């Protein structure tokens with residue numbers, strides 16, 4: 001009897017992509033249809049390595065009216081997630097799209113904390 005091979009999608013190892021972009025970051029799109037646009041990050045999907053950015057990658061959704069659910073019909077514009085590799089963080093102090101570096105600070109008590117810093121000017125990208 002032939003050995004049962006599980007379908008491909010079940011076989012795939014779950015690789016969590018390191019997403020350095022966080023929610024509410026301002027990012028610039030560097031590739032794709034919306035190249036050059038900047039916007040605020042609304043959502044981060046670490047499993048798929050995708051981010052949802054305000055006003056970027058808009059798609060038109062055609063919706064049917066559903067009076068029971070108070071849904072109006074028509075064409076609505078919604079953002080769709082784009083790959084993290086296509087965006088760069090915008091530094092709040094030098095206003096450039098930059099790659100980020102990590103800086104380890106030692107906080108009182110011997111603990112260390114990693115902060116994201118701008119590679120161009122060294123300003124911290126994390127808000128407290």
Ligand SMILES: [Zn+2]
Pocket residue numbers: 091092093094095096098118119120121122123
């Ligand atoms: Zn900077």
